[in-house]
Amino acid sequence: MSDGIPYAxxxxxxxxxxxxxxxxxSVLGAKNEGDGPEFFKKDLRPAEPKEIHEVRDTVIQLDQHxxxxxxxxxxxxxxxxxxxxxxxxxxxxxKERDPQFTATAFADGATRAFEMVFDAFAKxxxxxxxMLLSDSLxxxxxxxxxxxSSEDEKHETTLLSVKATDIAAVSLENNIAKITMRLxxxxxTVVRDSSGAIVGGDASDVHHVQDEWxxxxxxxxxxxxxxxxxx
Numbered sequence: 246m247s248d249g250i251p252y253a254x255x256x257x258x259x260x261x262x263x264x265x266x267x268x269x270x271s272v273l274g275a276k277n278e279g280d281g282p283e284f285f286k287k288d289l290r291p292a293e294p295k296e297i298h299e300v301r302d303t304v305i306q307l308d309q310h311x312x313x314x315x316x317x318x319x320x321x322x323x324x325x326x327x328x329x330x331x332x333x334x335x336x337x338x339x340k341e342r343d344p345q346f347t348a349t350a351f352a353d354g355a356t357r358a359f360e361m362v363f364d365a366f367a368k369x370x371x372x373x374x375x376m377l378l379s380d381s382l383x384x385x386x387x388x389x390x391x392x393x394s395s396e397d398e399k400h401e402t403t404l405l406s407v408k409a410t411d412i413a414a415v416s417l418e419n420n421i422a423k424i425t426m427r428l429x430x431x432x433x434t435v436v437r438d439s440s441g442a443i444v445g446g447d448a449s450d451v452h453h454v455q456d457e458w459x460x461x462x463x464x465x466x467x468x469x470x471x472x473x474x475x476x
Contacts, residue, residue: 273351352409405431
């Protein structure tokens, strides 16, 4: 027998170790197929609070509800104020020939046209007037521009504001539409001498002016432009 650990003692230790391993296996459980790597595939992100899910659901429902509502693309604010059946009937006939026409858009265009004519006349801008006015009306404006150029004193009118208020009359004959638009403006008129000094009028005196301008257009034409035929 050597001085080391006896063979019987080694055998006993091995049996004890085996017994301990078997006990540990019964307590901890055997490793299943797929253990280990599967753990890293788990979603470790914290669960969203319940309130967030509820808010998201509500937003989706609101979006779906909004999509089901048909937008009011045909709403025409100015047309909604007209009660005269004859006017409404003529405007409806105009829209059949030109679906893009709306009374509100026309009123906005009439306001801009008033401003452009006013400015062009003040500056003597004949090309702009030619674009906006009928031939007969253009001739009349040009005559006034030429006449004032020879005067020593200059009548100067400043446009402060203008708005189209309502449609006074409307007609449609052979696709030629005529619309009489009422326009209200605020103007200041003074008279200046050759040196530019004010010799008449008052720059602080505001005049409230009401006009009725008549616009004409072939509603089947590809051109959207209206001509001013009366002021």
